Amino acid sequence: MTNRTPLFLLLVCVQAAFGWTGAAASIGELFAERTRSVVVVEFFVETEVDRNPISVNGIVINDEGVVQLPASAVPSWVPIDQLREFKVHRLGDSKGKDATYLGSDRRHGWHYVQADESLWGDLKPVTDYPLATLATGQSLWGVGVATKDLDFIPYFMRAEVSTIQKLPETIGFATSEITSPGSVLFTDDGAFAGWGSGSLNMERFLTIEGRSYQAFLRKPDQTTSFYVASELVESIGNVPVSPEVNDMTWLGVVGLQTIDDEVAELMGLDSQAAISISQIIKGSPAEKAGLQERDVVLAVDGVPLPRYTPRRVVVADFEQQIADKEIGEEMRLAISRGGESIELAVTLEQTPKLVRDARKKYLESIGLTVREFVVYDNVALKLDLELDEVPGVIVNFVKPNSDAHTGGALTGDLVKEIDGVPVESFDQALSLLEALERDASKREFVMLVARGAETSVLRIALN
């Protein structure tokens, strides 16, 4: 009882501040009000030939209609200029209002969208509510969101706290489905308890006509897991200055692996959590600081890496620590290298251009999109190049049954030569291809492309 008292007082204060009518609002009243904190955001991703519609729930985070969406709302490689026609729907209202994409938060990847001003008055930020302190077994209720043909009507859900785990974000699990992904849940007295995350895969055995199958099933519209509100509110609202800004910090290591308990014991690391590094990107801050492949990271800035269950969560924790730093900030790493302990200081740099931000161009008459070569490609294609080396351009898209497709071009090809001319930069490759497109007398051209360990000479007939 003793620790309930402050919460109760807080609740009374908040209620007083908002001029509620009674000390104990009914669940029905709470539900009606709190559904105003959830919206459905619709948009589509436009590609060279298709439009892929996306519909996702989000929470209102301020009085100016800013909505926070889960990181998974937009695939990370999709360029911002391909995100089109954002619309925000209030629950129970099939008519959407226009919205603007504001960008994503560098630490958690949440996306932000701002609803049209005409909607602001109808929305209620989740930050208006008191925060819940959760206990195992506690009863919670959530707002389920129906599908579009049901006008996104909100519906009531209830379950109890099953367990709470750090992964490394604090994640709550309920005894059964309690909200929709991207929607909210509360305690009985109306305190903000959590934000629905993606639902988990459930292992099931299916028997179809006597044959047994093992299947992993996941509900797209309901979830048992949620970000715990008391921690979530700390990270709410890191809206970037503009969608294009790249303020992500970069260490330049690839293939981080958790050292499992038995290996740690054999390496004499006691119960210390540790991460091994598979690859160091040439020219990266990690290389400049002297980090080497197979180094084992034990501590950051003097603090040993925390032990999680499952162990592999420490990798996400480490990545979060990198993301939490500023560009130019130093990170001290305690390393174990072949049994020897080393301390290194790395100065983090700005993340090199992402695939999402790479320049690209759709050459419609040939039927392919070429994209600037970025560091990601260097890693994915196992090239081990210096940071500024450009081995070619990447085929980012091949239009089905186009000249490029008929000639055998595949998405992901690294174009090394165009008509016998080695590719040295994106601009040069583009001008070569555009000249080919313009030259009406040109009937065919040849591209040398690399695929894995092999190359292939493609002949592209221009029709």
Next chain:
Amino acid sequence: MLIKLNPPSIMLKTGSMFASFAALALLGMAFTAQAQTKASFDRLLEAVVRIDVRETSFAGGTTRLVSGVGSGVILSKDGLVLTNAHVVSPRAVDIWVTLANLERVRAELLGWDHWTDLALLQLDMGGVKERRLAFSVARFGNSDSLKPGQTVFAVGTPHGLSRTVTKGIISNKERYYHDPSGIRGYETGFFNTWLQTDAAINPGNSGGPLVNEAGRVVGINTRTYLGADNLGFAIPEKTARRVMQSLAERGEVERSYIGLSPGFLQDLESFYSLDVNQGMLINSVDPGSPAALAGIRASDIALSIDGRKLDGRFPEQIPPIRNLIASYPVGTTLTIEVKRGQQVIPFSVETERLESRVGDEWAFEKWGLTVREVSRSFARELQLSSEDGVVVIGTQSAFPAEKAGLRRGDVISKVNEAALVGLDDLKAIYESYDAASEPDPLLMETLRNRTVSFKVIKP
């Protein structure tokens, strides 16, 4: 319809005695030829055998015996049986041959060549003589003289059924088809084109002969297209005869390798301003191969090898060119004339011995782990930085390797901080582990798609 089938006897009306005689004579000759053909065909049937094999498999983290059945054909009086490499492999533990008279005789493997999917067996002639068994010997025909549309027969023991003859025609005599990992991971089909037939070929037909109407062996039935009707493939006699000789003499076919992957020029001659009927496009050059070291690059056009002009415009022309390169003795220095832009440049390339991508395999029973040595071409394929180490091909449930987290495809590169050069190193480590009553745990470093992990093997 009936009228057409039975026309009024124009022959009788206009016929003469001479015509009747001539017809009779022709008929008689045909009968004789038919009798000969039949005898020859019967002899062939008596030379086709069923082959039952049990062999060791390293697939599942331990050694297991697997059994299979195929066909073969006896091609010499002293008991040489030609069959497919995918029917009998060097891992065979015992081989039984069922003769036409249904008697079973032991056999052993004389030679193996997965590149052409051929294997040569030796019948246990001691046993044959002791038991006074008889068999007949098939003869090779000529695959070069085959014509599309010509009748052929496939003979074998499909699904282990006793001798079965199916009939079809030659659908195509120069089918191009290669498979980089077609025979349990081994490469096949690079050095020959195939005979394609619509004679029904089923599992178990493999290794049996494709014969002409005279019962002469024109090919060895090897594979069919799954999901297609009547697309069967046979290794032509021309290839089979040559490979058989080499297998009989040396147990293998040694081939030269320079590291070129040809492409076909098809319609590109004018683009590269080439003389018609000359040149082979170089699609890819294996990194570190003799051709790469000599300076040959992808998109070069090879014009000639040691003065022999190359014509590689169509897919069907590629296997003979690969075969030409392969047929030089290992260590030969070839002069390859290459067209690059407007220049023609001669390159000197010293050939290496051709190796398979599949390395030696072994089982470490107590660990529940089976591995394969990383070969040079496998390392190249995976873009590994070295060809050291072994790759996991299987783990057994609840055994130490599986409990440590090793999975198929992991490359074990180090054990206890010491680099693993090859399979022998791991065998030595296993022996001392096996000998110890309480072995120390082993720390293994593995690579999977460039990600380094550490795994502990303990009892």
